[in-house]
Amino acid sequence: MTVSPTGIVTFRYDYCLNGRRETLTIGRYGPSGISLAIAREKLIDAKKAVAEGKSPALEKQREKRRLTAAKTFGDVTEKWLAGARVADSTKAMRKSIVDRDILPAFQNRQLNEITADDLRALCNKVKARGAPATAVHIRDIVKQVYAFAILHGEKVGNPAADVGAASIATFVPKGRALSPAEIRLAFQQLDSIAIYPTRGSPQPCCRSEILRTKRNSSAWYWASCSA
Template sequence: MLTDTTLRNLKPKSLTYKASDRDGMYVTVSPTGTVTFRYDYRLNGRRETLTIGRYGPAGISLAMAREKLIDAKKAVAQGKSPALEKQREKRRLTAAKTFGDVTEKWLVGARMADSTKAMRKSIVDRDILPAFQNRQLNEITADDLRALCSKVKARGAPATAVHVRDIVKQVYAFAILHGEKVDNPAEDVGAASIATFVPKDRALSPLEIRLMARQMESVATYPTIRLALRMILLTLVRKSELIQATWDEVDFERATWTIPKQRMKGRNPHVVYLSRQALDIFVALHTCAAGSKFVLPSRYDADRCMSNATLNRVTQIVAERAKAAGLPLEPFTVHDLRRTGSTLLNEIGFNRDWIEKCLAHEDGRSSRSIYNKAEYAEQRRHMLQEWANMVDAWIDGQTYVPKLIAARDNANDRPIVLCCWNPVRRQQPRSRLCQLQVPGQVHKNLEAVK
C-alpha cells in the first residue's frame, strides 16, 4: 500500500513502471518523473483504464485519489464508465474558457459541506464574479487577484479577502485537473500577504460558565436561544449543525441525535449521544417548535431555520452586560462554547480520542485517524453525561467529581487506566488509578461567586 513518503521517493527509470496501492489503484511513474494515479476495471466485457490524476502540489493528493477511486468503483457497480464520463467532463470543461463558467462547474463538482458551499457561493457572487466572470482563465494574473483581495480587505473584511484568494486557487486547481493548460495565479499570492490572524484559543472557565448562565437569564430573549446555547455547550456540536437540525434526526427513545453527512464539515454522518440534560432540552425545544420540522425555526417563518447571526448577538450582549456589572467574563463566541468543552474535558483527563470523536474531528495529518475507526459509543455517552453533570454543578455554584471509566487497548488486549490531571505536578500517574480532582483554582473561583 502506498504512502505519501513512498510516492515522494519514487524515482524515474528509463521506462514507465507501476507501483500498486490498494483496491485496484496504482500509479505509473514516467521517465520524466510524473506520478499518475490510475485504475483498471472491466465493464461490459471490456477492459478500461481511468486516469485519476497526477500526484503532487499541482495535482491531487493520495487521499483525494482514494476518494475518487471510491466514486469510480460506485460508477462501475452501476454499469457506468468513469473513464468515458471523465472524457465527457473534460470536453465540457475545455469548451468553457471563462472564469465564470469554470467556477460554476467547480461549485457543482467540488466536494464540500453544504454550509461551506453556501458560504463560498456568496463570496463568489458578491466579490469574485463581478471582477473575473467574463475573463479568460489565462488572462487573470497574480496582480489582478492581489488587487481584488486588497479591495475586499479595504472595506474591513480581511477574512473574506483570504477566502477570495483560496476560492480562486481552488477554481484554477479544478480547471488544471480537468485539462486546462493555465498557470494558477493564486500560487503567487500568499495568504499571509493578505492578512494574518491570531489563532483562536478562547475557552471559558467553570467560573465563566456560571457567570454566562446567570447573565443569560437577565437577557431579554426567547427561551429557545438560551436552550440552544446550553445545547451547544453540552453536545459540543458546531453552531450550524444545531441551527439546521431537523426533528427526524433526533431519536428520543435511544437518546441520540444523528447529523447527516451533508451537514457535516467532515462529510461523514455524526452521532451525538445525548445526556439526560440535553434530552430534556430537546423535549423543551420540541414544544417550542410548534410543529416545525426544524429544531430551531425562524420566528418569522416556521419553514425556515433560525438565522446564523442570532446566537452570536446574544453572546455579545451577555458579555457586555457582564462587563458593565464588573464581572470577570471576557467576550466569547458561540464556537468558544464548543472549544470550552474540548479544553476542559482534556484537562480533566478524559480520553483524547473520545473527545475528538465527540467533536467530529478527523486529523488528516495523522495516520492514526486512518486506522482508528472506533466510535467509542459507550465511552462518549458516559463522558457527555459526566460533562453535563459538571456544567450543572458549576452553574449551581457546586463542584462535581466525574467518574472516569477505563478504556481498552485492543491491540495489546489490556485495559488502559485513566488518571486525573495533576494541577500541581502537571503529569498523570501511570501505575495506579487515582481519584479525579477538579483543579484547586476552579474551587476558589466557584466559591468567589456563590
C-alpha cells in the first residue's frame, strides 16, 4: 500500500517472477475505488497467479487492451456476415433477421454484456408474435456470431450455449418415415410379385425409391438383410 502526497491510498503488490521484479497496481482505496476486503481478494488472486508462473501485471495490461479494443455486437456481426461462405439466398435471409430482429436489441452492446437471459427474452418475444422458426434462427445466428468472435481472439462466453433450440420452439413433422418393420414388409411384398420373364424386374427400382425417401441406418440395415 502506498500513500501519495495528496493522501490517495493505492494498493500495490510487488513480486518476483522468472528473475524479474514486477508491480501490480491493485487499485485505489476509497468510495470511488475499492474496499480493503476487495483489495485482499485481488491480492490473493494475484499471489495464486504468481505461484502458477503467471504475471498478474501483464494480465491486467492485456485486459485493458481487450477493453480498449472491445467491439460491439453490431461490429462483429457485420464482419461475420461479410465473411460467411454461404449461398446468397442464405446470406440474405440471415441479414434480414439480423437487421429486423437482432440488431435493434443488441447492436450497441459489448459482447460481454449480452447474457443468455437477454437472448432467451428476445427469442421468446419473436416467438410470441407467431414466428417460432425465426426465433430459432435468431438463437443460431447469435451462436455463430459469438463463435466467430471467439475464433478471432475475443475472450467472451457464448450466451447461446445456455439457450437450447428446443427450449425456444419444437416442430412437429408433417409426415412420418417408414419404420424398419414396414420397410421389411414392403421388401417382402416386392419379392412376392410375379414378373414376366420377358420384362425387367421392377423390384430394384422400387427398393431404391423406398431407400431414397428413408435414408437412415435402419433402412440400409433392412436393405442389406433382404438383399
